[in-house]
Amino acid sequence: MTRARLQDICEEELLSRLFPLFRGAAGPAEVLLGPGDDAAVLAAPSAAVVLTTDSMVRGRDWHDDWSSPTEVGRKVVAQNIADIAAMGAVPTGLLVAIAADPATEVEWALSLAEGIAQAAREAGAPVLGGDLSSAAEGSIVVGITAVGDLQGRRAVRRDGALVGDLVAVRGSLGRSGGGLQLLLAGRGRTHLDPPLGDADDPLARAIEVLCRVHRSTEDVPWRAGPEAADAGATAMIDLSDGLVRDLGRVAGASGVRIELDGEALAAFATGPLTLALGAEEAMRQVLSGGEEHSLAATFPRAAVPDGWEVIGVCADGSGEVLVDGEVPPVTGWDHFSG
Amino acid sequence: MTRARLQDICEEELLSRLFPLFRGAAGPAEVLLGPGDDAAVLAAPSAAVVLTTDSMVRGRDWHDDWSSPTEVGRKVVAQNIADIAAMGAVPTGLLVAIAADPATEVEWALSLAEGIAQAAREAGAPVLGGDLSSAAEGSIVVGITAVGDLQGRRAVRRDGALVGDLVAVRGSLGRSGGGLQLLLAGRGRTHLDPPLGDADDPLARAIEVLCRVHRSTEDVPWRAGPEAADAGATAMIDLSDGLVRDLGRVAGASGVRIELDGEALAAFATGPLTLALGAEEAMRQVLSGGEEHSLAATFPRAAVPDGWEVIGVCADGSGEVLVDGEVPPVTGWDHFSG
Known part of the structure; x- marks a missing residue:
């Protein structure tokens, strides 16, 4: 049995299989407009947003024979959520950018998305949108941008430690x-x-x-x-x-x-x-x-x-x-x- | 003369050469905390943010023998800014994620960043932070996330056209x-x-x-x-x-x-x-x-x-x-x- 690859289905079919995976996540900030338009709109309850981005690269940040695609998806979200938390903020949303070899199996991509979706739900950070690109043979890069809200707190920076702390x-x-x-x-x-x-x-x-x-x-x-x-x-x-x-x-x-x-x-x-x-x-x-x-x-x-x-x-x-x-x-x- | 490659300098030296390029951009939203911490903090004047992400991949979205790195940087920002504008919003900030072959020339990467910085300044969208990853041989993926503000407008979606418009x-x-x-x-x-x-x-x-x-x-x-x-x-x-x-x-x-x-x-x-x-x-x-x-x-x-x-x-x-x-x-x- 040959398994379908990204190049075998059109982008719109892939998106129609990805979007449902991302449904059902809800967090402390209202999603005013979710995926599917030119851009998403997310409430920023405290009139400021905390923003970070972190990527994982196949063969560098994970190996296919060690990690399942679901594990990769969970990990790349976790890395971003941790950066939001380290400012004293709560996560409120995610953007997902995937650049993948067109020969990547569709099932692999869907499992990656499932891992991203699981971690997004657990963190209360809905997937707001994303980008799909084709990449060179063997190459997969998964980039996440996470958004957070300080809920009125001041941001905790790296430079505030005092002698005696x-x-x-x-x-x-x-x-x-x-x-x-x-x-x-x-x-x-x-x-x-x-x-x-x-x-x-x-x-x-x-x-x-x-x-x-x-x-x-x-x-x-x-x-x-x-x-x-x-x-x-x-x-x-x-x-x-x-x-x-x-x-x-x-x-x-x-x-x-x-x-x-x-x-x-x-x-x-x-x-x-x-x-x-x-x-x-x-x-x-x-x-x-x-x-x-x-x-x-x-x-x-x-x-x-x-x-x-x-x-x-x-x-x-x-x-x-x-x-x-x-x-x-x-x-x-x-x-x-x- | 051999030219320095990313693998020849440490990440902190590279960042110390990138950060100054991104200075001097100012826009309609105050940058409360810029690059260098776990995450950035950006004001969201209308208590909501518009968010989009779009990537460019070497060999797919550009060819090195056609496009200079500065042109690539300008283009990837422009694509994201256009998505923000298409919602009726003004751009307020950018995040930059670069995954690159360690053999990439440092000068190439700095020129890419200069293109990103030029377009960021022109759009009033300061670079708030980013991520550097190493990628497979020959591979470069440049991902941008753009943030925008609606300044009190409602978002203009794709689904509002009426018969007679x-x-x-x-x-x-x-x-x-x-x-x-x-x-x-x-x-x-x-x-x-x-x-x-x-x-x-x-x-x-x-x-x-x-x-x-x-x-x-x-x-x-x-x-x-x-x-x-x-x-x-x-x-x-x-x-x-x-x-x-x-x-x-x-x-x-x-x-x-x-x-x-x-x-x-x-x-x-x-x-x-x-x-x-x-x-x-x-x-x-x-x-x-x-x-x-x-x-x-x-x-x-x-x-x-x-x-x-x-x-x-x-x-x-x-x-x-x-x-x-x-x-x-x-x-x-x-x-x-x-």
């Missing part, structure tokens, strides 16, 4: 990076592997957890962003390029030194990470693993909300990030030089 | 399609050709005009969109896929038949189009040439504003577009089946 994390650390490490080493679990049964051992379960996080970015704590803003967060960032690198951006923009507590960080390395990778590699992933999309923020000492784990403190300085007083031996991820 | 166009028809035709036939002028001198003949000038429009979409009449809305336009659309195909969308959504006047359309085919392509092909491009990004709208009979050319009328029907009472022999452009 505590540094805290909401969500996990190192799991996505750990999953990537396992997949690169050929020890990972992919979307093609059969589901685990009751008899599978804790190691298999640990590997499954880490790889699933890498493949689809489960559990972005996006509601915690606005909560942190309400609690008085002085700075906040989405952890996309690794804890130390991202906190370095907060420290640099704010003009402080961030002193992290190795023991507090070690708590993030326990469980699946250490079981699957050993203690040393687990700790390396906690410090430098990318694409976790947890939130890190700084708070006045008495203001850290429930659910946030304190991992350090802001001191006098100019952009350094230290762990137990020393420069950690980690860098991070660069898109072009790798 | 006049159909009018603001801007040119067929020039971009004509330029593409010339370039495909090897008769075009590219960004690599030397500038024309005083001695060059009218044919060379005609070819230059058409090809330049195809390469960079000059003169999108975006201010005419809000003016049309103020004048009472009942429906409006950006002409991206060809006049007949796009008006078919208005006719279909509105439940009318659009009757076009061949003589009025022929006026658009005179001048450079007929000189370069002959009368028959010129008329074909007027009816079906894509990527013109002029505006078409329907108006009550007394409401057509200055600068708009009446080309037809809305009659009882269900989605047909006729020219002098006959179905014109044109289709249009499909992204995947070509």
